[in-house]
Amino acid sequence: MKAKLLSLVCTSSLLAMSAAHAADIDVKITNLTQGIYFTPILIGAHSSDAHLFQTGQAASDALQAMAEGGSIDALSATLDSINANKLANPAEGLLAPASTTMGSLTTTDSNTTLSIVAMMLPTNDGFVGLDGWTIPTEAGTYHIYLNAYDAGTEANNELVVDGSGAPGTPGIPASPGAAPGTQGSGLTTMETNTMVHIHRGNVGDDEAIGGKSDLHNTVHRWLNPVAKVTVTVK
Amino acid sequence: MNKFTPIIPLACLLLAACGSDNDNNTTITPVPPTPEPEPTQYEFKVTALNLTNAQPLSPLGAALHTSGQFWTIGEMASEELEKLAEGGDNSGLLGLSVVNASTSGDAPLGPGKMTELMLTTTSLTDQKISLISMMVNTNDGFTGLNSIDVSHMAVGDYAKMHTRAYDSGTEANSESSGSMPGPADGGEGFNAVRDDIDKVAMHLGVVSNDDGLSTSVLTSEHKFDNPLMAVTITRVK
Numbered sequence: 321m322k323a324k325l326l327s328l329v330c331t332s333s334l335l336a337m338s339a340a341h342a343a344d345i346d347v348k349i350t351n352l353t354q355g356i357y358f359t360p361i362l363i364g365a366h367s368s369d370a371h372l373f374q375t376g377q378a379a380s381d382a383l384q385a386m387a388e389g390g391s392i393d394a395l396s397a398t399l400d401s402i403n404a405n406k407l408a409n410p411a412e413g414l415l416a417p418a419s420t421t422m423g424s425l426t427t428t429d430s431n432t433t434l435s436i437v438a439m440m441l442p443t444n445d446g447f448v449g450l451d452g453w454t455i456p457t458e459a460g461t462y463h464i465y466l467n468a469y470d471a472g473t474e475a476n477n478e479l480v481v482d483g484s485g486a487p488g489t490p491g492i493p494a495s496p497g498a499a500p501g502t503q504g505s506g507l508t509t510m511e512t513n514t515m516v517h518i519h520r521g522n523v524g525d526d527e528a529i530g531g532k533s534d535l536h537n538t539v540h541r542w543l544n545p546v547a548k549v550t551v552t553v554k
Numbered sequence: 555m556n557k558f559t560p561i562i563p564l565a566c567l568l569l570a571a572c573g574s575d576n577d578n579n580t581t582i583t584p585v586p587p588t589p590e591p592e593p594t595q596y597e598f599k600v601t602a603l604n605l606t607n608a609q610p611l612s613p614l615g616a617a618l619h620t621s622g623q624f625w626t627i628g629e630m631a632s633e634e635l636e637k638l639a640e641g642g643d644n645s646g647l648l649g650l651s652v653v654n655a656s657t658s659g660d661a662p663l664g665p666g667k668m669t670e671l672m673l674t675t676t677s678l679t680d681q682k683i684s685l686i687s688m689m690v691n692t693n694d695g696f697t698g699l700n701s702i703d704v705s706h707m708a709v710g711d712y713a714k715m716h717t718r719a720y721d722s723g724t725e726a727n728s729e730s731s732g733s734m735p736g737p738a739d740g741g742e743g744f745n746a747v748r749d750d751i752d753k754v755a756m757h758l759g760v761v762s763n764d765d766g767l768s769t770s771v772l773t774s775e776h777k778f779d780n781p782l783m784a785v786t787i788t789r790v791k
Contacts, residue, residue, distance in 0.1 A: 350627055350628065352627055352755060352756040353755060353756060353758065354721050354723065354751060354755035354756065354757070354758050355751075355758065417751065417753070417755055418627055418628040418723070418751065418753040418754065418755035419628055420628055523766070524761075524766070525766050526761075526766060526767050526768055526769070537761045537765070537766050537767055538726070538727045538728070538729070538758075538761055538767060539758075540758075541758040541759055541761070542756070542758050542759075543718075543719065543756065543757065543758060543759050543779055543780050544780065545718075545756075545780075546756075548627070
């Protein structure tokens with residue numbers, strides 16, 4: 321009797337582990353920050369060996385384009401090329417501070433892990449990210465808290481410069497919300513850690529004109545986590 | 555969460571005893587009216603440790619409720635929350651109609667200090683615990699727990715959690731002289747004027763004079779990072 325029960329348990333867990341099955345999921349994302357905007361968000365369900373980004377690794381060109389300029393086109397193409405299931409730009413533009421957006425996704429085949437990225441504005445190359453979260457097979461509601469990352473591709477000079485969203489052009493392309501300061505001298509020209517890493521945060525200053533940074537130190541800082549994700553597996 | 559269930563064997567014993575009594579009961583005797591049974595008391599202990607360097611936490615308020623939330627990210631703060639977040643006064647939140655049991659610390663909880671609060675109720679169904687306190691050396695920063703479901707805890711179960719820093723969005727984070735009630739400033743608490751984003755969000759931390767806000771009366775001492783408190787909720791009865 322006991323042996324029979326045990327073998328049943330083993331069989332069902334093996335089935336669960338090897339299952340490559342479709343799932344319907346809702347993904348809700350809340351920007352938890354008080355003064356940082358998220359540019360278009362990219363959500364992808366993909367095989368567990370794929371990554372949109374990895375800490376300790378150099379950013380791909382596609383990730384750099386997202387982190388410096390907010391463009392998710394190249395990363396979307398990457399997801400398409402690996403037969404991922406994606407949900408691009410659910411907020412239809414910027415997701416403002418303390419705001420929420422939501423979307424649905426049907427996963428296919430072996431797309432068992434979930435990744436999320438969006439640039440954080442105003443930053444030089446900061447983004448909110450989720451790297452390869454295993455989608456539970458059990459129906460339910462799951463909460464995940466996301467940190468802010470630095471792509472490691474651009475020096476955090478904190479200067480707002482038109483057109484600087486192009487990869488390799490220093491500067492922050494825009495500051496939605498609070499109007500940025502002007503004529504800052506720039507905090508740094510160096511990026512010490514050129515791999516993807518946890519963002520050290522914006523510094524900002526308290527001068528509307530001049531100072532080192534064009535950002536405001538009472539508005540544009542944050543503490544982790546910066547986003548809450550609620551995944552509902554149906 | 556650790557599970558101890560000493561109450562179950564006890565209940566089994568009682569049931570067994572009742573059963574044998576009924577089997578032997580052959581004569582009919584008038585049953586005297588039994589007094590109303592004492593309602594069962596359920597009791598929770600909340601311990602909280604202030605993890606910050608120099609942010610005293612206003613007297614902690616703890617509440618049991620079955621519905622509602624003291625705050626929601628992205629929504630406007632209630633006036634009760636604003637009074638807590640700007641002035642450290644928890645009486646409005648603990649007095650909300652959804653609260654069915656509450657308790658408050660009698661003094662601010664200093665950095666590195668631990669406190670213990672007890673909550674009792676006569677019904678477990680859908681009970682949630684919320685905990686709330688202001689970081690007093692901020693303009694409108696607060697921390698706490700938001701509707702933690704305790705309805706399935708058994709006696710002896712405990713849950714350990716950390717709390718994060720939130721901003722009620724009701725007062726600009728000027729950190730300026732006269733704007734914060736804590737000992738670093740001794741300034742104003744609650745003020746009905748709302749001059750910030752008017753939505754609850756996570757706190758971005760204090761800047762301080764040492765870190766580039768020349769009009770701030772705070773120093774590097776008052777900076778904090780998540781988490782703010784280490785909390786343990788234990789069902790003791």
